[in-house]
Amino acid sequence: MTALGSQRFLVTVDTEEEFDWGSPFSREGYGTRHLAALPKFQELCDHYGIKPCYLVDYPIMEDPLGVELMSDYVHSHRAEIGVQLHPWVNPPFEETLSHHNSYACNLPPELERAKLTTLFNTIVQRTGTTPDAYRAGRYGAGPHTADILVDLGLTIDTSVRARFDYSEQGGPDYTHHPVNPYWIRKGSLLELPLTTVFSGAMRSAGNVVFGEWFGSQLARSVLARSSMLERIALTPEGIPLAKALEGIDLAIEERIPIINLSFHSPSLAVGYTPYVRTEEQLQEFYAWFSGVFQHLHDRGVRPTTMAEIKSASQFPWLG
Structure with missing residues (x-):
């Protein structure tokens, strides 16, 4: 089916600060207390032989626990680290705080580059690993993003949320983007859309x-x-388990080479996202993962990693 031998799946985690999703964007008042809940999720992934990719933003790298956890997971080969840019909390701070500027693609190209470079270098310096993958916060990739990623040596972008349109909010329109992986820069930058x-x-x-x-x-x-x-959308955030299993079966039927699951890390604790407000909802959140991971196993869809995708010698589904 693919250079990886068969259909595979990937778990990507928008690993980010806690903030009020309904309030104006701010450079202050956020938290990272949910990081204490991350080990439980990692243990679940360990149980199923899954190496999630934690796409970390700047506040996570400012937190000693965030640095400790990410460093431990990657150096013990239990997980991978990627890059996620939230412009409003990522230096340098030169732009006006606004909804429009929360999408990195709306920043001046030199400022998008400066923020991404600062974040990338901070991750390398504080964790001792070089990321392979990037996701723009709020899925806000734009016309200059690819050049920046290539210059930094990032080989995989996973910013595209295929079949979603954020243009009314000032963001990108991914309505007609492919759901299958495709080259942004042939041979050097691969797009891995969320499924x-x-x-x-x-x-x-x-x-x-x-x-x-x-x-x-x-x-x-x-x-x-x-x-x-x-x-x-194949996410535990707002998608019931039964619907997710239906979606996985459809993705298998459509022969999507890499099924890309995603969610936001603050949902791993109670009270930080609209999706997990109670202990019962948190239990349902974990039941979603267990059900999805078991279903993928039963359907013969094995996990993969960014490193494995990067090292594949060819991508026959790309042409």
Whole structure:
């Protein structure tokens, strides 16, 4: 199926500070207390033989526990470290704080470069490892991002949330981007999109129907309830386990070479994201992972890593 031998899956974690998702962006008032909950998730991954990729941002590298955990996981070969840029908490601080500027792609190119370079060098210096992968915070990659990543030596970008549109918020539109991996710079920078599938009778025309004909939440809810069309992102945040298992089966059917699962690290503790407000929801969160990991195992889809993808000698699905 691929240079990796078969369909594989990857676990990517937006490893970031806690902040109020409903408040204006701020350079102060955030926390990193949820890091104490990270070992439990890592132990679950260890149990299933999974090496997650922690895409860390600057506040995580300012926290001694964050540096300790990331360094330990990578040097004990239990996980990988990648890069995630939240511009509003990442120096240098030259831009006006705003919703628009929370997307790194909206910054002047030289400032996006300066922030990314600062973060990359900080990760290397404090953990003793050189990351291979990048995800723009809020999925905010833009026309200058690829050049910066290539210059830093990063070989994989995973900023694209295929089949999602953030343009009304000032961000990118990924509605028609491929869900399969593809070259951004042939031979030097690979795009590894987050996995989202369509289900329902109209799934073959999902992008057009979901993104262009029925753009309102109400219309999309009607489509889902009628089993005509539903978008399933492979994340525990807002996607029930049963839907995720359906989505995995569809991804296998579609022969997506690498199924890219993702979530935000503050969801591993109670009270930091809209998805985990109670202990019961946290238990459901972990039940999601256990169910998904077991289902992937049962379907014969094995885990992979950024390093393994990078070292694959060829990518036949890319052409």
